[in-house]
Amino acid sequence: YYVVAENHATAKNSPHIEALREQNIEVLLLSDRVDEWLMSHLGEFDGKSFRDCAKGEWNEGKDVDETKKALEAAEEASESLVERMQGALGERVEAVRPTVRLTTSPACLTVAEHEMGAQMRRIMEAAGQTMPSNKPTMEINIDHPLLKRLDQEADEDRFSELSQILLDQAFLAEGSPLDDPASYVTRLNKLLVELSEG
Numbered sequence: 164y165y166v167v168a169e170n171h172a173t174a175k176n177s178p179h180i181e182a183l184r185e186q187n188i189e190v191l192l193l194s195d196r197v198d199e200w201l202m203s204h205l206g207e208f209d210g211k212s213f214r215d216c217a218k219g220e221w222n223e224g225k226d227v228d229e230t231k232k233a234l235e236a237a238e239e240a241s242e243s244l245v246e247r248m249q250g251a252l253g254e255r256v257e258a259v260r261p262t263v264r265l266t267t268s269p270a271c272l273t274v275a276e277h278e279m280g281a282q283m284r285r286i287m288e289a290a291g292q293t294m295p296s297n298k299p300t301m302e303i304n305i306d307h308p309l310l311k312r313l314d315q316e317a318d319e320d321r322f323s324e325l326s327q328i329l330l331d332q333a334f335l336a337e338g339s340p341l342d343d344p345a346s347y348v349t350r351l352n353k354l355l356v357e358l359s360e361g
Contacts, residue, residue: 164188164189165191166180166190166192166193166216167199167202167283168338169194170194170338176336177336179264181268183216196286198282199282202215217273219275220262221264237261238261240261243314255327256301257298257300259303260303264302265302265303265304267307268336269332270332270333272333272337273300274297274299274300279297285339301333303329313329327350
């Protein structure tokens with residue numbers, strides 16, 4: 164398993180490796196600019212295939228059957244929450260789905276197995292390349308207290324605001340810049356004021 168990030172600290176603290184860390188599975192932390200390109204051409208080493216932790220659906224780990232069962236249970240338990248979040252986030256994400264790859268973070272962003280990762284996209288864009296638009300999938304940890312609180316939110320406007328904050332935090336956690344940082348700050352400040360008054 165490997166994870167690619169802008170720098171070592173971001174890779175080490177990536178939400179994508181939480182489940183692997185909990186299972187004491189080693190993960191390659193890659194932070195050089197060329198790493199994602201290199202790994203796309205390096206399929207295996209010493210008979211072991213490489214797997215990008217930030218791509219595709221997650222149903223791996225030490226006990227694959229147990230992971231698949233946990234994922235099925237999470238999908239069943241979060242059907243209405245996922246549908247509401249997908250409606251709130253609209254065009255900003257390809258899809259919202261529950262995951263078992265997260266243990267302490269509320270959400271993370273992934274791309275399809277065959278798509279270019281966030282790090283490579285940033286490099287290509289910095290080099291002046293026009294990149295086709297691709298939207299990430301937002302994976303949510305339904306056991307996280309924030310998601311449990313969000314699921315109980317009856318006010319749809321507040322639900323939408325909180326969903327947007329979680330999505331922006333997922334972008335920040337992977338090291339991506341926000342398209343509209345001012346809106347994120349406004350939403351977060353509004354939430355902090357509400358909490359301090361409540």
